[in-house]
Amino acid sequence: MKMNRAALAQREAWEKVGVKLPEFDVPAMVARTRENPIWIHFGAGNIFRGFIAALQQTLLNQGLSDRGIIAVDTFDYDIITKIYDAFDNLTMNVTLNPDATTSREIIASVAEGLRADAKDAGQMARLAEIFVNPSLQMASFTITEKGYALRNMAGELMPVVVADMQEGPDSARHAMSVVASLMFKRYQSGAHPIALVSMDNCSHNGEKLRASVLEVAHAWQKNGFVDADFIAYLEDEARVSFPWSMIDKITPRPAKVVEESLLADGIEDMAPIVTSRNTFIAPFVNAERPQYLVVEDRFPNGRPALEKAGVYMADRDTVNCTERMKVTTCLNPLHTALAVYGCLLGYTLICDEMKDEDLVKLIKRLGYVEGLPVVVDPKILSPKAFIDEVVEQRLPNPFMPDAPQRIATDTSQKVGIRFGETIKSYVAEGRDLTTLVSIPLAIAGWLRYLLGVGDDGKAMDISADPMKEELQRKLAGIEVGKPETYQGQIREILSNEVIFGSDLCKVGLADRIEQMFVEELAGVGAVRATLKKYLA
Numbered sequence: 001m002k003m004n005r006a007a008l009a010q011r012e013a014w015e016k017v018g019v020k021l022p023e024f025d026v027p028a029m030v031a032r033t034r035e036n037p038i039w040i041h042f043g044a045g046n047i048f049r050g051f052i053a054a055l056q057q058t059l060l061n062q063g064l065s066d067r068g069i070i071a072v073d074t075f076d077y078d079i080i081t082k083i084y085d086a087f088d089n090l091t092m093n094v095t096l097n098p099d100a101t102t103s104r105e106i107i108a109s110v111a112e113g114l115r116a117d118a119k120d121a122g123q124m125a126r127l128a129e130i131f132v133n134p135s136l137q138m139a140s141f142t143i144t145e146k147g148y149a150l151r152n153m154a155g156e157l158m159p160v161v162v163a164d165m166q167e168g169p170d171s172a173r174h175a176m177s178v179v180a181s182l183m184f185k186r187y188q189s190g191a192h193p194i195a196l197v198s199m200d201n202c203s204h205n206g207e208k209l210r211a212s213v214l215e216v217a218h219a220w221q222k223n224g225f226v227d228a229d230f231i232a233y234l235e236d237e238a239r240v241s242f243p244w245s246m247i248d249k250i251t252p253r254p255a256k257v258v259e260e261s262l263l264a265d266g267i268e269d270m271a272p273i274v275t276s277r278n279t280f281i282a283p284f285v286n287a288e289r290p291q292y293l294v295v296e297d298r299f300p301n302g303r304p305a306l307e308k309a310g311v312y313m314a315d316r317d318t319v320n321c322t323e324r325m326k327v328t329t330c331l332n333p334l335h336t337a338l339a340v341y342g343c344l345l346g347y348t349l350i351c352d353e354m355k356d357e358d359l360v361k362l363i364k365r366l367g368y369v370e371g372l373p374v375v376v377d378p379k380i381l382s383p384k385a386f387i388d389e390v391v392e393q394r395l396p397n398p399f400m401p402d403a404p405q406r407i408a409t410d411t412s413q414k415v416g417i418r419f420g421e422t423i424k425s426y427v428a429e430g431r432d433l434t435t436l437v438s439i440p441l442a443i444a445g446w447l448r449y450l451l452g453v454g455d456d457g458k459a460m461d462i463s464a465d466p467m468k469e470e471l472q473r474k475l476a477g478i479e480v481g482k483p484e485t486y487q488g489q490i491r492e493i494l495s496n497e498v499i500f501g502s503d504l505c506k507v508g509l510a511d512r513i514e515q516m517f518v519e520e521l522a523g524v525g526a527v528r529a530t531l532k533k534y535l536a
Contacts, residue, residue, distance in 0.1 A: 001013055001014065001017075001266055001267055001268065002267075002268045002269055003087050003088075003090050003092055003106065003267065003269070003270075003283060004087060004088045004090065005026060005027070005088040005090065005108075008021055008022070008026065008090075008106070008108070014106070017104075017265035017266065017267065018102075018103075018104050018265075019092075019104040019105065019106060019267075020103075020104065020105040020106070021105075021106055021108075022057060022060065022061065022106065022107075022108040022109075023060075023061040024060045024061060024063075024066075024108075026108045028066075029060060029066065029067060029068050029108075029109075029111060030068065030111045030112070032066055032067050033067040033068045033069075033070065033111035033112065034111060034112065036067070036133060036135035037067065037070055037111075037130050037133060037135060037136050038065075038067050038135055038136060038137045038138070038302075038304065039056065039067070039068075039069045039070070039136075039137060039138050039139075039140070039304065040069070040070045040071075040072060040130055040131075040136065040138075040139045040140075041053075041069050041070070041071050041072065041139070041140045041141070041142070042072045042073075042074055042116070042139065042140070042141045042142075042143055042175065042179070043072075043073065043074070043141055043142035043143040043144075043147070043200075044071045044072065044073040044079050044080060044083075044084065044113065045073075045079065045142065045279070045281070046251040046281070046285045046287070047142050047199075047201075047247070047249065047251050048071065048142050049091040049093070049107065049110075049285045050091070050093050050107075050249070050251045050285035050286075050287040051247075051249045051251065051287070051291055051293070052069070052140065052142065052199060052293075053069055053071070053091065053107050053109050053110055054093055054105070054107050054109070055293070055306060055309040055310070055311060056068055056069050056109040056304065056309070057105075057107050057108065057109040058308075058309040058310070059304055059305060059306075059308060059309050060109055062308065064304075064305045064308050065304050065305070067111070068108075068109040068110055068111035069109055069110055069111065070110070070111055070112045070113075070114065070130060071084065071089070071110050071112070071113045071114070072113075072114045072115070072116050072127065073113075073114075073115060073116065074116040074143060074147070074175040074178060075143070075147070075175070075277065076275050076276075076277040076279050077115040077117055078273075078275035078276050078277065078279070079275060079279060079281060080113045080114065080115045081115075082273055082275065083273070083281055083282075083283060084110070084113030085113060086283075087283050089108070089110040089111065089112065089113050090106055090107065090108050090110075090283075091106070091107040091110070091283070091284070091285055092104065092105075092106055092107075092262065092267070092270065092283055092284035092285070093105045093106070093107045093284070093285050093287070094258050094262075094284050094285065094286045094287070095286075095287060095288070095289050096255075096258075096286055096287065096288055096289070096397060096399040096400050097289055097397075097399065098289070098393045098394075098396075098397045098399075100398050100399045101399075102258070102261065102286075102399070103289075104262075114126060114127060116175070116178050118171065118172060118173045118178070127178075127182060128182060128185045131182040131183070131185050131186045132185055132186055132188075132189035132190075132192075134190065134192045134301075136186075136192070136194055136301070137194065137195065137299060137301045137302050137303050137304075138194065138195040138196075138197055138299060138301075138303060139179070139182075139194065139195075139196050139197070140196075140197040140198070140199050141196075141197065141198045141199060141200060141209065142199050142200055142247075143175055143200065144200060145200055145201075145202040145205075145208070145413075147175050147176075147200070148175075148176060148198075148200075148205075148208045148209055148211075148212045149212075150174070150176060150212055150215060150216070158174070160173050160174050161174050161176075161177065161216070164177035164216065165177075165216065165219035165220065165223065166223065168220060168223065168225035169181035169184045169185075169220060169225055169226070174216075176209075176212040176213055176215075176216055177216050179196070179213055180213050180216040180217050180220070183196075183213065183217075183233075183234060183240070184217075184220075184226055184230055187229075187230050187233045187234075191233050191239060192239075192301065193238075193239045193240070193300035193301040194239075194240060194241075194300070194301050195240075195241045195242075195243055195298065195299040195300060195301065195303065196209060196210070196213070196240065196241070196242050197242075197243050197245060197295065198242070198244075198245060199245050199247050199293070199295075200247070201247055201248070203320075203323050203324070203327060203417060204244060204320070204323075205244060205245060206242040206243050206244040206245065206296065207242070207244065209242055210242035213234065214231075214234055214235065217230065217231055217234055218231065237298065237300075238300055239300055240300070241298040241299065241300055243295055243296035243297070243298045243299070243316075243319075244295075244296045244316055244319045244320065244323075245293065245294060245295045245296065245319060246292065246293070246294040246319055246322045246323040246326060247292070247293050248290075248291065248292040248293075248326055248331065249287060249288065249290070249291035249292070250287065250288045250394070250400065250402060251285055251286070251287040251288075252286065252287075252400060252401050252402040252403075252406070253272075253280050253401070253406070254272045254280065254281065254282035254284060254285075254286060255286050255401040257399075257401070258284060258286045259271060259272065259282065259284070262284060269283065270282060270283050270284055286401070288394060288397060288400055290389060290393065290394055291310075292312070292322075292326075292381070293306075293310075293311045293312065294311070294312040294314055294318065294319050294322045294323075294378075294380070295311055295312070295313055295314070295319065296314065296315065296316045296319045297313040297314060297315070312380050312381075314380060318378050318379070318380060321376045321377070321378035321379075322378040322380065322381060324375075324376045324421070325375055325376060325377070325378055325381070325383050325386065326386070327417050327418060327421075328371070328375075328417060328418065328421040328422055329367065329371035329372065329374075329375040329383060329387075329422065330367060330371070330375070330383055330386040330387045330390060331386070331387075331390050332414070332417070332418045333366055333367070333371065333418040333419060333422070333439075333442070334363040334366055334367055334387075334390060334391075334395070335350075335407050336407065336408075336411060336414055336415070336418050336419075336442065336446075337362055337363055337366055337438065337441075337442040337445070338350055338353050338359060338362075338363060338395070338404060338407070339404040339405075339407035339408040339411070340404075340408055340411065340442065340445045340446045340448075340449040341353075341359055341362065341404075341442075341445050341527070341531070342359070342404030342405075342408075343404050343405060343408055343449055343454070343460060343463075344445065344448065344449055344454055344455050344460075344527050345359075345454070345455050345527065345528065346454055346455070346456060347404055348403055348404070348405070349401065349402070349403060349404075350395055350400065350402045350403065350404060350407070351395065351396055351397055351398050351399075351400055351402075353395075353404065354391075354395050354396040355396075358528065358531040358532055358535060359531075360391075361531075361535040362438050362441060362442075362531060362535060363391065363395075363438070364391060365437060365438040365535065366438035366439065366442065367387045367390070367391070368384075368387060369438075370422065370435075370436055370437070370438055370439055371387075371422055372384060372387070373431075374422055374425035374426065374429065374431070405461070405463055406463070408449070408462075408463040409463040409464050409465065410463075410464065410465050410466065411446055411463075411465060412465050412466065412467040412468075412471065412499060413465075413466065413467075415443065415446065415499060415500060416498075416499055416500050416501040417501070419439050419442060419443060419500070420499075420500045420501030420502060421501065422439060423436075423439065423500070423501070423502060423504070423507065423509060424501055424502055427502070427507050433507065433508055433509050433512075434512070436509065436512070437534050437535065438535075439509075440509060440512045440513045440516055441516055441530075441531065441534055441535075443494075443500075443504075443513050444513045444514075444516035444517040444520060444530075445520070445527070447475070447490050447493065447513075447517055448517055448520045448521070448527065449462070450462065450468070450471055450472055450475055451472075451475060451478060451480055452472075453480040455524065455525060455526065455527035455528055456524060457480065457481065457523070457524040467499075471493060474489055474490075474492055474493055475489050475490070475493075476489070477489065478521065479521075480521055480523070480526075481521070481522070481523040481524070482521070483518050483519075483521045483522055485521075486517075486518050486521060488514075490513070490514060490517055491505060491510060491514065494509075494510045494513060494514075495510070516530055516534065519533070
């Protein structure tokens with residue numbers, strides 16, 4: 001069997017191999033969506049396909065909506081042509097259950113796939129047609145935090161953004177410029193209301209989206225391309241809202257074991273591809289079962305009944321508290337600690353790390369002992385229950401092929417939130433920083449990881465990070481196995497408020513981190529010995 005729209009008629013064959021099919025008229029949904037769209041989504045990757053598109057499928061199956069989502073990619077156009085177009089916009093969604101079983105469902109809620117390619121006049125015209133339609137209620141985004149950035153690490157506008165600002169809405173190329181251009185067309189066609197909803201995994205995501213779109217728009221006003229009324233339209237949240245959200249679901253890269261299981265059941269053409277942008281993606285998505293989406297309920301043109309699909313609709317404070325709970329206490333800090341130590345200790349799977357007594361002690365102390373006392377309770381979710389699920393079900397899931405090497409990517413951009421916020425809370429509340437063990441261990445472990453030598457004394461790869469080269473220059477001269485080569489090099493890093501959110505030397509935590517770091521330099525096995533010493 002091949003996954004395409006015509007094959008959906010073979011219900012008995014699909015159900016025989018455990019594949020759940022859509023319970024709505026797919027061609028009718030596509031036609032209605034094309035004529036009067038309600039939802040367009042930017043960022044056509046796995047988190048969208050395996051989570052957000054599945055939410056709308058739930059509403060379609062229940063008869064609570066009659067239209068689907070239009071998916072757009074702003075970066076990797078191969079995803080649309082080779083994954084969406086090639087399979088009639090269908091996705092095989094494979095849920096990786098904690099008991100090592102899988103659940104399969106074909107997601108058919110995507111009505112159309114488009115490329116936001118400034119060089120393709122037809123695709124851009126179709127995008128404009130969608131945005132000028134008064135029926136459009138929301139544009140959502142999963143383009144990663146980098147997708148909203150207009151500036152490089154030095155704070156300078158990127159060349160493509162400078163060109164977009166100078167050349168105006170008709171030449172937009174950067175994702176934020178494309179959105180601003182489409183919003184200008186919506187304004188010109190009647191200034192219809194809409195919600196622009198970031199669903200990316202970053203704090204204050206709606207604020208980031210709004211700031212970037214407005215910065216482009218203000219530059220266009222300055223350069224004479226748009227008028228002041230367009231700016232007023234974008235800034236009027238009664239007409240254009242930028243709701244905040246918190247999203248949580250792990251969708252790792254396609255697993256070979258899943259591909260093989262699909263093939264064994266006669267489901268063809270499921271092999272992953274590598275796009276021209278180096279995205280490793282497959283016609284299927286494999287993902288964990290637990291998922292959370294909390295969205296600020298501000299939609300000036302109406303919205304789908306997302307709460308009927310399991311989404312928490314809330315106010316901004318609740319969204320913010322839920323985000324802080326996750327990224328500063330209950331999940332992300334644990335993930336990052338496992339990532340750096342997993343790499344150092346030679347692990348390639350997070351689930352295998354959860355069989356390591358020392359690493360389990362590390363993250364349990366990090367979450368329960370050091371994080372929970374200062375966590376912000378969002379009320380709609382229990383922080384302790386959230387950690388319980390992370391530690392007992394999510395991280396140990398033997399069928400989740402997630403790697404510490406993937407999670408270690410861009411750690412310099414994460415430590416300030418994942419550890420720095422708890423440190424700041426301890427300082428603000430006058431708590432004793434000497435009671436912290438797992439947080440300084442995690443920071444020391446990250447710096448030790450940046451030396452590129454595992455605990456076995458062998459060279460190891462360091463995951464991509466925008467500050468990797470700069471940080472490694474600051475660590476120059478330090479040699480694993482020769483603690484005497486340490487001459488205070490990490491103190492400059494620890495005092496960097498941009499990285500950690502505060503000066504760890506000034507707050508009094510640097511000495512403890514430094515001591516742990518030096519102990520981890522002692523030689524082969526020193527990382528493991530240091531963990532055992534402090535977590536005894």
